[in-house]
Amino acid sequence: MTTSTVTTDAAPNSVAPSMAAGGIDLQQLVRRCLGNLEFADRVLTTFLNGLDIRVQELEQAVEQRDLERVWKLAHRLKGEAGNLGAMVIVDLAARTDAAAREGVEPAVVQRVRELTDACRNLRRDAFTFSSLATTAHEAALLAAFKRPV
C-alpha cells in the first residue's frame, strides 16, 4: 500500500498548467460537451452542486468504518470528476479508492480527508475560474459559469 501524502496543491502531471489551480480542464469539458457551452455549464453546475453530498457521504462512510462504501463513493467520484477534467479530484479519489480496497483504516481516513478538502476547495474556487480562461471558448463558458452555483 502506498503511504505517500497527496495535497490538493499537488497537481497530477496530466493537468495542464493553466488548469492546475482550480483542477478543472475546461477545454476538455467543452470538448466532451461537443462545444455546447450552455450544456457544459449545466454539467459543471450539476457536479459542483453534488460535491457537498459526496463529501457528506464519504465522511459518514469513514465514521461508520464502511470501507466498501468508501471505495464505491470514491470510485464514483473519480468517474464524475474525470468527465469534467477535474484531475486533482480524480487523482485523490483514485488513491482513496485504492486505500479503501486495501482496507488499512488509518490510510483511508487520511485519504478521505485529503479528498474532501479538495472537494471543498474546488467548490470554493468555483467562482474564481475566470482567471484560468485562456481561449474564447473558455471565456464564454466562464461567463456563463459566473452565476452562483
Add this chain to the structure above:
Amino acid sequence: MNILVADDDVITVQLLVNALEQMGYSVTAAYDGEQAYDLIRTGRYRILITDWEMPGMNGLELCEAIRQRRSDGYIYIILLTSHTGVDSLVRGMESGADDFLTKPFQPAELFVRIRSGERILNLESRETTIFAMAKLVESRDQETGGHLERMREYARILAEELSHYPEFHDEVDGQYIDLLYLTTPLHDIGKVAISDTILLKPGPLTQEEIQIMRTHTILGAQTLGEVCSQNSRAGYMSMARDIALTHHEWWNGNGYPFGLAGDKIPLCGRITAVADVYDALTSKRTYKEAFSHEKACGMISQGSCTQFDPRIVHAFLNCHRKFLDVRACVGEALVEERELEPALC
C-alpha cells in the same frame, strides 16, 4: 437506432446522452442495473452502454443476465469503466461485453465504437434477412435447399477463378466474392409473386404463362430495390437486386427481361446465369433425368458468346472439376422445376 445507457453517475449519463443524441441516436438512460435489464427486455434496444460499478446489479451481472436470456436479436454491449488493465478487460469480456470504453470517454472514440457495434449488428441482420428471404423462395418453388446451396457454391468458385483474370481483378475481390455467395440464393425471389397456377402448373406453360413467369426477374428486383432505397445501410441488397434482374439476360442480347447484352449485364448476373444453368442441367426434373457433368460442360461451352460471357465460360471450363466436388457434397434432390429450362429461355 435506440441506445440504452446505464450508469448511476448522473454526469456521465448527461454527457453520454448529449453526445449520442448529437450523433443522431435515440437514447434512454437507466440509473441502475435492474432498470437497465427491464428496459432491455422491452426489445427496443440493440446497443447498451453500461457502467461497471452500479448499485444492485452491476455492469458485469447485467451483461451476464442479458447473455443468458433467450432473445431474437443480439444486444451489443459496451462496458464503460475506469477499471483498467488486462484482468479487467478479460473479466468484462467473459461476462459478455463486446467492447470497452474508458472513463472519461472521448466523444470521437465513443462514436467509432458505436459505429463498430452497428456494423456487427448489421451483419447479423443482413445474414438473417437474406436467409429468411431465400427460404421463402425455396418454399414457394418446391425446390430443395440443395439448389440454393449449390448455386452459391458454384457462383463462388466462378468468382474466385475470375479474380485471377486481369480484366476482373479490380472488381472481383474477397468482399465481392463473399457478397456474391451471400446474395446468389435470392436470384429467384420474384417467384414468390407468381401465382400458384403458373408456378406449380404440371406440364408445359403457354406463351402467356411464360411471359408472366418471366416477370419474376422484375418483381424480385423491385422488392430488393425497395429494401435498398429504404435502408441506406443495406447496400449489399443492390447486388441481390442486380442478380434477380439480370440472371436470365444473354450475352448476345437475346435474354430477358430487357435484352441487355455484353458488359451491360452486371457481372454478378452473368456469373449467376452460368451457375444457375449448370445446376438446372445436372439436376433431375420430373420430365428429364439429370445430365452428366460432361454433357452439361459441353452445353455451357456451346453457349459461350451467345448465352454466356465467354470469359466466364472460360473460367468455368478451367475449374469445372470443383463443380463436381460441390455436387458430391451437396447432393441432388428431386426438383419440381416449373419454369422452362434456364438454358432454353
